[in-house]
Amino acid sequence: MIAAKRTSAAPKEPLFTKDFLLAIVINLFLAIVFFVLVTGLAVYAAEEFSAGETAAGFAASAFVVGALAARIFAGKYVNFLGRRRTVLACLVVYVLAGLAYLVVDSYEMLIALRAVHGISFGFGQTALNAGVFAMIPRTRRGEGAGYYLLANSLPPAIGPLAAIQLTQRYDFWAMFVAVTIVSVIALIFSLFLRLPEDKPWRTSLREKLTLRPRDIIEPRAFKISLVAMLLGIGFASVMTFLNGYARSLDMVDAASLFFVIYAGAVLVSRLFMGRIQDRFGDNWAVYPAVIFYIVAMGLLAWAPNQGVLLTAGVLAGFGFGSLLPVLQAIIASDLPAHRTSIGISTFFIMLDAGFGFSPLLLGPLVSFADYRFMYAMCAGVVVLSLVLYWLVHGRHDVHQGVARRIPRSGPRGKDDDGAASSPHEG
Secondary structure, eight states: OHHHHHHHSOOOOOOOOHHHHHHHHHHHHHHHHHHHHHHHHHHHHHHHHOOOHHHHHHHHHHHHHHHHHHHHHHHHHHHHHOHHHHHHHHHHHHHHHHHHTTTOOSHHHHHHHHHHHHHHHHHHHHHHHHHHHHHSOGGGHHHHHHHHGGGGTSHHHHHHHHHHHHHHHSOHHHHHHHHHHHHHHHHHHHTTOOOOOOOOOSOOHHHHHOOOHHHHOOHHHHHHHHHHHHHHHHHHHHHHHHHHHHHHHTOHHHHHHHHHHHHHHHHHHHHHHHHHHHHHOHHHHHHHHHHHHHHHHHHHHHOOSHHHHHHHHHHHIIIIIHHHHHHHHHHHHTSOGGGHHHHHHHHHHHHHHHHHHHHHHHHHHHHHSOHHHHHHHHHHHHHHHHHHHHHHTGGGOOOOSSOOOOOOOOOHHHHHTTOOOSTTOO
16 A cells, blocks of 8 residues: 555656756846846947937847847747757857947947847747747646746846946946857857757648748737736836836935845745646736736835835736746646747747837826826736736636646647647637
8 A cells, every 4th residue: 555655646757957957047148148238238329329318228129129020930930940959049149249249330230230139039039948848847837937937037137237337347348248258158058958849740841931820929828928918018117217217206226226126036936936836726826926016016106215116126026027937837838849939939029019119108108197107007007917817817727736737739730720729718
């Protein structure tokens, strides 16, 4: 009987493999380069090329535009090109781009370089994410996603601090040398990385080259990705307008600490939120996190003192910061393996769209009223995301343990045609 009990409990599938740890480090370096440059490029464009405020801002955000354009194609083509091969190629471009910043001599060249750099990021991150979600055991999908995306919790604090210190102590060349060195290290690590590859099914060359809507957007991932887009709108208001808001309140020091505290809260939350998701279900992770996020945005709209502002940073970390791996785990668990890369790409397309274009909508709110009104409206958008999540997924989530229902993988043709293979469809 004792032997029977021992054999009945299946051991946990390994998670912390060499390749998983390498992927975490590579993802960390990719994100550090992004946050260092997005912090320093606007000032660089203004000082070196006398760019106006809007043009200087675009020098920073052109990277996101390039990444968004890349994701339109990356979801399909990283499987044909090979995930590991794509990561290696994109990191080579990362290194060359870092060096190219040192010789750029016009604003137009800078924008073109930022777009190319962003394209390499979009392809590389899509390939890396798809490979990682393929290697994470299905029964530990939430936990694995949380640990993997720990790499994204530190750069929002490390990147801006490094950019400010390097440019103030030395000059912009030091910032570009630093990101080049980081890119070289990431490239070296990637040489030892092995990712699960999706074996392309037999089809004609024309079929492989043809890009159809279902090769860009995975229908089964679109609903959750729409939730992510609404959540991204709220966080874009923090990244874009918190500094100006803090200046108007004479709380600049608190604004500097906000992102450090936010990063710390994200780091802590991702250590346990995935385990909650795997053990108790998606709703137990999503609902508390979104509520934290709503309260954080409400506190920003109120913000009578620095303590309230910093409390909002903590709650935003436990809210928005913990939601990204949770939502990606939902998508990966509801898709067959060969559609995972397109599903994750769909997620980032929608998230980047919400994050990248929302400042164009939020800016007029500040001009029309003030920052408090804008943050109150963003709190309402996050409430809307909670309602949308309940409609598209939450009311269908009946998961009560680690035995999450696995979507049928079936013949590739049926899955590719978008047949509902998720228990939450319809």
